[in-house]
Amino acid sequence: MLQLDAVQTLGFAGLALFLGYALCRAIPLLARYNLPPPVVGGLVFAVAAWVAHARGATLFTLDTALQGPLMIAFFTTIGFNASLRLLKISGRQVVVFLALASVFAIVQNQIGIAVASAFGLHPLFGVLAGSTTLTGGPATGLAFAPLFEQAGVPGAASVAVAAAMGGIVLGGLLGGPVVTVLIRRFGLESVRPQDHVAPGEVPGVEVQTEAQREHGALKSIVAILVAMWLGSWVSEWISSWGVTLPAYVGAMLVGAVIRNIDDATHRIGIPVPTTDLIGNVALALFLSVALTNLKLWELAGLALPLLVNLALQALAVCAFCLVVFRAMGRDYDAAVMGGGFIGFMLGTTANAMAVMRTLVERYGAAPRAFLVAPLVGAFFIDFTNALIITGYINFFR
Helix, strand or coil, X not given: CEECCHHHHHHHHHHHHHHHHHHHXXXXXXXXXXXXXXXXXXXXXXXXXXXXXXXXXXXXXXXCCCHHHHHHHHHHHHHHCCCHHHHHHHHHHHHHHHHHXXXXXXXXXXXXXXXXXXXXXXXXXXXXXXHHCCCCHHHHHHHHHHHHHHCCCCCHHHHHHHHHHHHHHHHHHHHHHHHHHHHHHHCCCCCCHHHHCCHHHCCCCXXXXXXXXXXXXXXXXXXXXXXXXXXXXXXXXXXXXXXXXXXXXXXXXXXXXXXXXXXXXXXXCXXXXXXXXXXXXXXHHHHHHHHHCCCHHHHXXXXXXXXXXXXXXXXXXXXXXXXXXHXXXXXXXXXXXXXXXXXXXXXXXXXXXXXXXXXXXXXXXXHHHHHHHHHHHHHHHHHHXXXXXXXXXXXXX
């Protein structure tokens, strides 16, 4: 049995990541439907651990201490992309996308309640297995678990983790294929086809010296670390008011503030492409660690109601993706937003970003999608979802 510390776990997850890339290149079906390599590689390792567990053995134990910092680093880079100047361009779409996500969070809870009622369970079991863990993710599920237990849902924490992990897997697997079908069905194309060209071949792109690239990378890394540092204080301050939000929100807010100060003053000169690159690396490693550490035997041992609920939720979000596509403009960016919608309404915003990045790597840039979906999925929906969850708990208490 491998017993790995935090650094060794990161290296192990890196192997899973590149296994995912290799499989996506070698298996045409995976490439055709744009399955994210971190999800593919991580699931291979998770399935191997499941097989070993079924035979009474343990292949590896992982130290996931770096999983949290990787997640926060990634969302910090999302904050650096939250330029008010860009927000003015798509502000209306952010509101529409948030409204759609909030409505579907209620739909998720109604589906969960229907399944719980059919199996004779407490209605709040359906809310816990609905927007609490699917829209909210594992962090929100665990944060609200004590309230659900007090309201009559035994073992709420275990249910929350299992439902959230199942949703993350489904969100990562379904987003790419569904949007690929949309793109091909409607013949959609990126408005920036030049992004298919290698950066060195794009006319007018300045070639930086090695010293300039090094300075830009250091500036991005330090900016991210400072935002994470200050963001931890912001998150503590928010928590002191009794508001439960994911740990990355503070760092993301600070990142947004730094970006907009830089836009207004041009004093810092943050190289956004380099910051995005660092965020992409953090995202890939975060997902690899999370999926490699997934205990699939816990999902296999779930009660039938939870499995039925997950299946119905997956069908519902895939169908609702067409509503999102039409409401957001019926164009290429709207389709990519639909992939992000599936990702974060079933799993986490990290899933959404992985799905969308896999799509744009193949079909071209979708700048509007990468402005709207992260703002809603990583920030605004947490506020509305918390209100929705609290309302259901108070109603059924």
